[in-house]
Amino acid sequence: MALRKLVAGNWKMHGLSADLAEAKAIAEQSKDYPGVDVALCVPSILIERAARALPDFTIGAQDVHHAEKGAHTGCISVQMLHDAGASLTIVGHSERREAQRESDEEVKSKATAALSCGLAVILCVGESLEVRERGAAVETVVGQLDGSLPHVLSSETELAIAYEPIWAIGTGKIPTVDEIAEMHSAIRQRLRERFGADGDQVRILYGGSVKASNAVEIFAIADVDGALVGGASLKATDFIPIVAAAASSSGG
Numbered sequence: 001m002a003l004r005k006l007v008a009g010n011w012k013m014h015g016l017s018a019d020l021a022e023a024k025a026i027a028e029q030s031k032d033y034p035g036v037d038v039a040l041c042v043p044s045i046l047i048e049r050a051a052r053a054l055p056d057f058t059i060g061a062q063d064v065h066h067a068e069k070g071a072h073t074g075c076i077s078v079q080m081l082h083d084a085g086a087s088l089t090i091v092g093h094s095e096r097r098e099a100q101r102e103s104d105e106e107v108k109s110k111a112t113a114a115l116s117c118g119l120a121v122i123l124c125v126g127e128s129l130e131v132r133e134r135g136a137a138v139e140t141v142v143g144q145l146d147g148s149l150p151h152v153l154s155s156e157t158e159l160a161i162a163y164e165p166i167w168a169i170g171t172g173k174i175p176t177v178d179e180i181a182e183m184h185s186a187i188r189q190r191l192r193e194r195f196g197a198d199g200d201q202v203r204i205l206y207g208g209s210v211k212a213s214n215a216v217e218i219f220a221i222a223d224v225d226g227a228l229v230g231g232a233s234l235k236a237t238d239f240i241p242i243v244a245a246a247a248s249s250s251g252g
């Protein structure tokens, strides 16, 4: 049976207090699509205000530290995210894997810490253009998964995987339908190998230049259980049509 779709926005380093009006519009309009799970991962400084203003809507973070507490200047723990009202966090985004040199091992620690303390996780993987062009995309992404997946799935909180080819992020380029299908199927297979039947319940999101104009086609691909959306999640007028596409692909 098809999984419920999850459409999550990643605001990255965008958004000031005034933009909470946009989050509010997204939360309100998402109610028209009860068959789809919708979330916004806002900058950490906006989490508390967004969560207070939108108590029935899922607000997430974009990163978390793996340690419970301690001498980690500038970092934010799972408990702090909970306390601020987040119920979800992204880990391992390629922008952090690159700029902050986050390793698979570190991403795994973050995912494990978040899941064990009741925060849902969207764990990102994805290949560079150089890797795609030399034909090593699937083995690279599966290797990233092997290094970054937690050892066990939590029974209380949810793990989702986001496949985000780096060359498709913010570029307007997207892989072909066949390339997305091949990658999502390889990810599904690995999840089954790792977690047995529970691997079938892990949602696999596609991310990278998702827009209203390509969402219908992307959501129709097997094993695409939603999307992680960057630029097009900043405005309700861009984001809600993507939620609507997810709803229509699920038949409601």
Ligand SMILES: O=C(CO)COP(=O)(O)O
Binding pocket: 010, 093, 164, 168, 169, 170, 171, 172, 207, 208, 209, 210, 228, 229, 230, 231, 232
């Ligand atoms: O990185 C992304 C989401 O995490 C994708 O960003 P864009 O949708 O802007 O390409």
